[in-house]
Amino acid sequence: MLPPQVRSVLEELRAERIRGASWMAKRGAEAYLILANLLEGEDLEKALLELKRELPAVNPTMASLYNLTRFIPITGDASLVISRAEEFLHLIDEAKKTIGNIGSELIEDGDTVITHSFSSAVFEVLRTARSRGVDFKVILTESAPDYEGIVLASELEKLGIEFELITDAQLGLFAGRSTLALVGADNITKDGAVINKAGTYLLALACHDNGVPFYVTAESFKLHPELRSSEVEILERPYARQGYRVRNFLFDVTPWKYIRGIITELGILVPPREI
Template structure:
């Protein structure tokens, strides 16, 4: 049985709707640190075995949770657990920073970037590009039904980056007005597909038809070492409007052939070969 302090963190992770896979992975690392502060010896070992099931189960579509659970060893030594969790947090921050540096070089002067949903990695690219003095505009979807795009709009406003919010249904209409597409990813499968907020696949198709380069930004801990695109379990969340059930799968699958590259801290990887 996991301590209540740890279960509270896991429950917070389950209930989160906006912040995405990077935040979940880092919050998960904090749960391991909390565990190391409470338990040791055999009790810690048993709890860590339980965490190997509990953490990925928060959302089985998200590769970062699976990789986090593999990164932390099963041991009775709380100092080892704490050190590994802190190492994960440090590497995650370094990865996002490097993605910002690499991805910002894709943004040319007066670029029009279209994006979907909220990605901390994509936001970092925008932040660094702005810091480098580049002038660009962002077209972003509202990203219903959780409206992650509205959260991104608030961040862009803080950065002073000009933006335009569109409804999800207008992805095709506005893709032809863009010069570059950047999205985040919750999972990059072993065969190079991008798993991201539902609506990403239609955006990739629209970009393909209009000759717009489409990139995903993802820390390397979002690359799944085993799952292929056909094996990914896509989570559906209950949703209703005006008394009618509305199908609400959280993610969709964008095949590698529509993806120009995956921006990671290791460089821009070309799927599927370099994944």
């Protein structure tokens, strides 16, 4: 039986609409810290087994939650669980900084970067490029129905980065006006496909048609060691407008052939060979 404090974190993860796989993994690691500070011995071991089942089920599309549960051992030693969870949190922070440094090298003066949804890794790339004095602009979608793009616009505004906000339906129109595409990922499958916010596949197609290089930013814990793209469970949430049910799959699948590279803390990987 998981303690109420850990149950509360799971409910928080289920309710989240804006923040993605990196934030989910961070909160998941913090749930392990809470658990290890409350239990030990056999009680801890039983709770860890339960959390290993429940955490990935919060959002089965996200590889980060699955990989987090693989990273934390099933043990009654609370100090070991705390050590591993803290290591995971450290790796998250370091990975993002490295991705920012690597990805920012792709952005040059005069570039127009197009993105979809709100990826913390993409934001780190843009932030780092800005801190280096690169002069560029961003085209971003509003990212309906949860409007993550509006949140990103607010963050770009704080940094003084020039941006243009568009509706999702204009992805095809504006892709040709960009010089580089950067998106995040919630899962990168064994066969090199990228699972990300629905609309990512359409952006990749538009970029392919317009000759715009399409890059994905993702920490290595988003690489799924087992699943192929056809095996990933794509989460759908109930959604209605004016009394009509609207299909609302949260993610779509972008095949590797449309992806120039995946920017990770290990370098830029070429899918699927280097996955």
